Amino acid sequence: MATYRIGIGSFSLAENGGVGIGTDSAGLGNLKVEGTVKTTDLDVTGVSTFTRYAGFAADELSISRDVSLTGEHQSTGDIVVGLNSTFTVSTGSTVTVGAVESVSIGTHFSPPIGDINDRPEVPVEGTVRFNTDLNTLEFYNGAEWRQFTVYGVGGRSQAYISGGFGALNTPAMSTIQYFDMTTLGNAEYFGQLTDDAVPDDSCASTTRVVNHHGIKAGISNIIDYFTTSTTGNAADFGDISSARFRSSCVSSQTRGIFVGGRVPTAVNVIDYVEISTIGSATDFGDLATPVQGNVSASSPTRGVIFGGVSTPSSPIYIPDLSYITIASKGDAKVFAECSFAGGYGDACSNNIRAVFGGGYAHEGPHRTTRIAAQTMASLANAFEFGELNVSKAWLWSAGNQTRGCFGGGNAFPGSNHYNVMEYLSMSSGGRVLDFGDMTEGAYGSGAITNAHGGLGGY
DSSP: OEEEEETTEEEEEOTTSOEEESOOSOOTTOEEEBSOOOOSOOOBOSSEEOBOSSSBOOSOEEEOSOEEEOSEEEOSSOEEEOTTOEEEEOTTOEEEOTTOOOEEESSEEEOOEEOGGGSOSSOOTTOEEEETTTTEEEEEOSSSEEEOOOOOGGGOOEEEEEEEBOSTTSOOEEEEEEEETTTOOOOEEEEEOSOOSEEEEEEEOSSEEEEEEEESSSEEEEEEEEESSSOOOOEEEEEOSSOOBSOEEEEOSSEEEEEOOBSSSBEEEEEEEETTSOOOOEEEEEEEEEEBSOEEEEOSSEEEEEOOBSOSSSOOBOOEEEEEETTSOOOOEEEEEOSSOEESOEEEEOSSEEEEEOSEETTTTEEOOEEEEEETTTTOOOEEEEEOSSOOBSOEEEEOSSEEEEEOOBOSSSSOBOOEEEEEETTTEEEEEEEEEOSSOOBSOEEEETTOGGGOOO
């Protein structure tokens, strides 16, 4: 091994090409540095440690050009990324900064990127990564993965109400309404559906709403969609795999799933579409029990399905809670029960909590004011969470990270179709508060937001 003395230290060249500065070791293919390092172009691979005298570098590590780290790197000094520079941490890499007080990013920081399956098997608390399945940054809080807040287009969280039955003895509505979940207020006209067949339920990504139209004069297989960036009419999407009505929906950023229904007896069918494309739905799996009038909610990874009616001619309202994993096809699994048995209400969610409200409850059966909630990651029983101001069925519900909204619905017998819109806090529940009116009262409408629980957000 050749050694060259430069000033006080030495510059060592090993036979294998290893380089050592300030050390008598052979290098073994590594660059080992003791002392002060100044560079404008530093690329480090493998497991690397920058040391200064005894211990780790206490000085600031300044990056003035693009730097890629592909191994484990340690420093107790600040890491400062200069203007027009990029600090890239590759998948599987870690940067341990000890007691560092700050990391300053001048322009661009690239965290590890991957889908849900690429998450580390043993994550470290505070790990940040970009999830390509959810299209958002996420972090590990020591117990579970959480997503950073996701809002709709332009930073707005909007709710969309599709179709429904209006006044008695009139055709079903093809109107799309919308309102801002952040500011609340009355609903406004958005556009028209492709057909006046009543949507059973809606699913959505941050940019597109997809509706399954279940019933008109007969059973329908229509699926249509509209984009949320501008007001306008819906367009044809495709057909559901099995024509039916009175089903529910769950969705993530990429996938919309239609659950249960009747044709005319209850069915156990689950099918799905990819929201970003157009085309007909394909088989996803089966429910444990055929049901109609069930309601569903979504986390970024899981769809939770509540209740429903198993026998239309002699209604049997069930309290079952079941779930599916949105990213992988398969049958639903029953895991717990709701605090009441019911159907024909609706549900909303943020990324943590599913909230079920209204509809027909088993006791009677009568329309109910009850609202229950369930923590989707825990697979535990649902619990009492709040109350509607009026008992009603066939209402709609839509939520974001902070609010759950309920509106519309009927009060049969009679012709009173509600136009009121109400909300509660997704964190504390309680009795709903009135905040505005629909453009027209209706029941059986589909509803969704562009910031619902299946899209993440924290």
